[in-house]
Amino acid sequence: MIPEPWAAIVNAVIYLLLAPVVGGLIAGIDRRITARMQGRVGPPLLQPFYDVGKLFEKENLVVTTTQNFYVLSYLVFMAVSGALFFSGGDMLLVIFAFTLSHIFLVLGAYAAFSPYSHVGAERELIQIIAYEPMIIITAAGMYMVTKSFYVSDIVQSAVPIVLYLPGVFIGYLIVLTIKLRKSPFDLSTSHHAHQELVKGVTTDFAGPNLAKIEIAHWYEYVFLLGVVYLFFGFNPLLAIAAIIIAYFLEILIDNTTSRVKWQMTLRSAWLVAGTLGIINLGVLYYLRMVIVP
Amino acid sequence: MSYLTKSPWILHYDASSCNGCDIEVLAALTPVYDVERFGIINTGNPKHADIFLVTGSVNEQNREILKNTYDQIPNPKVVIAVGICASSGGIFRECYNVMGGIDKVIPVDVWVPGCAARPESIIDGVVKALGILEEKRKAMKIPAGDTA
Amino acid sequence: MKQEQTIIPIEVGRLIGSVEQFRNEGYRLAQIGCTKVGDNSFEINYSFDKDYVLQNLRITVTAETEVPSITGMYWGAFVYENEMHDLFGIQVKGINIDFKGTFIRTAIRYPFGVSVAKEEKK
Amino acid sequence: MTKQIIVPFGPQHPVLPEPIHLDLVLEDEKVVDVIPSIGYIHRGFEKLVEKREFTEYVFIAERTCGICSFIHGATYCQGIEQIMGIQVPERANYLRTIWSEYSRLHSHLLWLGLYADSFGFENLFMNAWRIRERILDVMEQTTGGRVIQGSCKIGGVRKDISNAKLAEMNRDLDSIKREMEELTTVFLKDDTVIHRTRNVGVISRQDAFHLGAVGPTARGSGVAIDLRKTGYGAYGELDFPVITDSCGDCYSRCLVRCKELFTSVDIIQQAIAKIPDGPVDVKVTGAPNGEFFMRAEQPRGELVHYLKGNGTKFLIRSRIRTPTLTNIPPLVKMLQGCDLADVPVIVLSIDPCISCTER
């Protein structure tokens, strides 16, 4: 079902306004918990906002002016894909818009013609191809359970999706680690200095451009966690709890693993996540089509 | 106060120091000192940095690297010379390959004495630099046309 | 407790042969170092270690003497030989990885070498 | 046509606390060629012997490096003592040994942290450095300096440690040991760490020996060189093993260092138990005339201080051959054919110290 247009628009607007706030807070909490896991005090809760505010106060330093365009497009399409998601749109469309936005980020890095950005961009691409299949499988799984690709339908479904899709859920959590740029999969860039790539894909962005990338990340966080919500859509409280637990798990994994290499990332995403997802869907399909036609 | 002072990202460069000061700079990031409390992140990338922490006495080969790196930091920025070597060349002042103090190559805003400079000293130095950073930001704004 | 060490002065011409002998006897190259002992006179010590006993071959050369490289026997010796060239101005022939004076770039040429002594006198 | 990427790695690079440069030639992420260039820290202070009296040169020797500062100072002093035939009081020898081993603890912990950081394990880095702070505290309490201790001088040491303090240090080491056990377990048992270090940067025993590897780099390949066995300081009176491992990869080198942490604790505890009472220095008169190759075991391996004096207050040569310098050729071999992601790990695995390498 297509959602009511006005409701959809209201949701989208709410997302566009609130997601950066929520995303920034998540980032802030993340940094504090991380610090605590390392036996440190950590930065203030609002630190991510300070950072972004700071970046806007800085000079815009670029290698080529086209970088500005790519970064802005990255931000805009990231926001668009999230807005589509929260307005209850078609999951697949959301995924494609999401991919589009990432391509802009990658292109921005390529544009700089710098060794570190370049390697970062290649790795970012490897990451995209690593996680994308799993996300599509997730959408397909949700369709098989709810008979709809529309987020609005999926979220309203009273079916406990996660019970039908446990494999898909675990697979999604694995790719979530990639998406949140957490160790062991923080291949292309990371929050602190990156050991082999300096800053990887964001190396040659400075000031306002970097701020935009950061905001786009916030939009992304909220969207990605929104997908976690869908698995538990039948019970909002449980869903919120699941999001919190999932995120905590991600932080824990981040803090208890070293970064693996790209080969491992690709393999684990395609094989582990893919296999879990595929087996899950296969079983579901079998049950649906063969046992209960 | 601007955001700039709440989120100073640092870049550390070892312009031929003896490591004493470098490891103290690193120590400042670690649990006991934890400068991330002040929003400080060690970026490792000049293009993301606000504060340039330089240790060491600058030798012949480091000069251009130091200068290049400095140029790649977007404005406003401040430079902190950490340790005696960075301030004056210290005990190595008279070596044939030493420039003696990074102010010979790039402008320095804060000097942090010590051999090795202690982490607390480095924190003090950064705090001092924040004030200068704020002034530079204001100075940068004025030509942009605002009344300020 | 005194660490055992001997110094064996030899001719430049016998260097390769002697080094080869050390290598064959299973010695490890511990270091090559150079000392300026006169206006244009340098001692070069090749130190070899086996069972914590240090044997040093010593040749005495001038800046003009061409010293043969021992990288053929000890691949890693290039670091010392490049260093010797960059700091003392000793000519080493046939280094496997020859940095040609860019191993350590110094503000003054051959800071430990002959030319400096002259410059300083002026 | 080969599809290559050239990455200028360093001199300013977050994984390298010190500047060194590598021209990396990559195909995809495979390193097909690597050419190092150094010289960013070369200060040329060996030449300062001509301007500073041999007694003050200790302070310069100490600043060869801020990590094993103490060992540099002590090795220099021992070299001069050998030339001048000075007999140092036993207590001073023990104290030198204790501080040396503390230096090794702090250096290895520091290295473990940086090494963890090189494969992106931030938490491990933080933990290693948190433990290291406890070592530094002891250093500061006993010498007055956290990283540049300045407690050694020709003829002995500048400061004594009271026996009460020694007892306290002994107790403290027990708890530090427990923390280190937990820490090293992660390095040696965690799958993701093993994934990044096993079979990475392999160097055979043969190569390690002939390319001149020393210290843990050599011992990780099964070459048992440990200069402490020559018995300088008080080592001759203490009992400790030379730790080796045979695989020659990054994991082995890490394993050797992890085990050495505990050896060091053991050495310190033995020394504290055996330390005699008495003075800590003797008066030094005259000037050194002669030459000596003083060798000592640094955390990174064999250190050589070659000293030559001519009877004046100014030496005619101080030549410091540091472990990293001789570990560079093995490093170049290790890097051939690795992945880009392995470069920081391999570089770190020899525990490079550029400051003393270039002097």
Added chain:
Amino acid sequence: MGFFEMTKTALRTVLSRPATILYPAQAAKRTPLTRGHIIFDGSKCISCSICQRKCPAQAILLSKEAKSWQIDRFRCVMCSSCVDTCPAKCLSMDPVYTAPASAKGVEVFTITYVKPPKPEKKEEPIQ
């Protein structure tokens, strides 16, 4: 299992107190031996200039004519060599380190020591 070896440590640290010293709100770690900065007592200095000679960093400049003793704190490496060698014991090492500054400069002290009259010195051994 070799996976998540770190988990225990991470979970324990997240629940326990951080190791951080909240400097500057909390006082810095300091020991009596800590080498912070040199204190000069002008009333004792006999202007022998040994400190100047023994300072490896050439941070001290003594001027007998001007009766001044100056130290460049941005050169001093806190080695304590001067303290050890000063025959008049007028130098001492204080654990508080020199504060960071945005300008370098030397600190100048005047030497107020007055050489005691000779006879008194002769009496000393008698006392």
Added chain:
Amino acid sequence: MQVSQLLIFLVLFPLIAAFFLLFARKSLERNWIVKLAALAIGAVSLWLLVAGFDKGMMMFGVSGKALDLAMLAIELVIAVYLLWLGLKHKKYSVVILVVIQAALLLWFELAFGHTLVELPNNLFVDQFSIIMAMIIGIIGSLICVYALGYMEIFHEHHKEIVDRQGMFFFILFVFLSAMFGLVFSNNLLWVLFFWEITTLCSFLLIGYSQTTEATNNAFLALAMNMLGGIAFVVALIYLATLDPSGRLLELSTLLKSGYAVAIVPAVLICFAGLTKAAQMPFSSWLVGAMVAPTPVSALLHSSTMVKAGVYIIVRFAPVLTGTTEGLMIALVGGFTFLLTSCMAISQSNAKKVLAYSTIANLGLIVACAGVGTYNLMWVAILLIIFHAIAKSLLFLCVGTVEHRIGSRDIEDMGGLIERMPKMAVMMFIGMAGMFLAPFGMIISKWAAIEAFIQAPFGLIFIIILAFGGSATLFFWSKWMGKIISVMRNQENVEKTVPQDKYTVLWILTALVVIVALIFPLISSVLIEPYIMDVYGYTTRLAEANIIIMLLMLGLLMIMPFSMLFESKTPRIAPPYMGGRTTEGGMKFHGSLGMSRDLVLSNYYLRTYFGEEKLFMVGVLACWGIILIALVMVVGVVL
């Protein structure tokens, strides 16, 4: 003119033009003939669209018997010619195949020639044919115009190659004629005839440069297509044995005749389709065909001829729906899609990448058609349209770039945005058209997922799409990245590109965007009615989604203008080089005191996506599947 006349015009006119071209000696004459003919063909194609889009299927009788014989004669002449060539070049496999095919044809004629009645409707046209005709008529003729300029330069660069441009354009136009014939023919004998003509054209054009490599690849292509041709003939013989009157040779009748009758010829003809569409065990011929001049690759080997292969499979899709045989064919397509997408990652030769991507997309179409549900059919047709436009644009761009920079290696295209900005923008749009939302191919991919999930065993294809799709993304993005990376001190070499080429390229670029914009219209006017005719129901994308897509497209188009409104003028700094000093021309101070060039290449991940390894996997898997399908067919026959 009536619709039937339009059809005949479209088939015959190119042929006439071709003969003129054969004798046009001067390049000026050739220019005019090609341009005018192209204009006419394009215009008439459009006319056909206007005249026929709302009429459903129309059939026309053209007196056939004599024509049939003429065709047979031509086919035999061709066979003799090929035989001669095969012997001359010692290509005995080709010789054997030619002999087999000729023998089968002769036998067919001898056995059934007298029993066959004259078919009432040799020609037909429906919306699907119109779509194909538009692709051939508009894109095909644009490519011909482009080829004029291209071939001039080609011969300037390659003095060693005999200038046979008259021949070249003759073949091109004969080919166009054959393609029109193929899509308008209702008589399977005719289809076969045109089919073989396209094979021949392809063979001749691949071998145009007469180098050893070109000749070998031409024969490879020929051999593989002959295999398909033989299967095609066998299908006809089977049909004739079922009904010696030959009524079943009428495509429209055959398609309605049900599973029992149609499945065997369907599988055989689809097999022919697989060879023509270069599906997996046969994919190598298309990769080899890249030695041909680029317009040939654009015309034959991406936008039209290979489409004939999928065209015929899509035609048979209703027969295949829900059958195991259909599933097998779909699987061949699916594996081809997945594996060739992956293989493209390991390639740096631009034309090879395009070739693999073409094979992959054809594979996807085959997969859709093989499963054959109504909504997948919709997707398949959409894919045909989008792919033809974007891919021909890309081929032509690569051709132009190649002429300027002298290389078709992607690694040499670095910084094209500075060196040839217009080309770069066009390539950029073409690539976006291939894999980015909200352009054509991604719309199709999306629709494909939505359609597959409702289809039996669709799950397999969703997974194939998910993995193959992301591989696609990798190689396009890195190529895009290459052309837009801004290297400094690059000279603009664009000015020398002739105006004609630009016109063609801009039209194609515009088409990529326009078709993405108006695809709902195309769908409702052309595709949906056709699907409706075939299946009785139809599909489309939800309206809200279409609106969102259009909004996104709008947004995408206005984004570049954001560059005009930069609030802060940025400071330009050199890229981060670890502190190393950079000089102009992207050099930096390296070790050993050398000044090194900064070289950046893309990743090719050969250990994972190496060509040989994946190719072996694909060949084995797909041969396996095809054999199973054939065994099943044999089972049906027996």
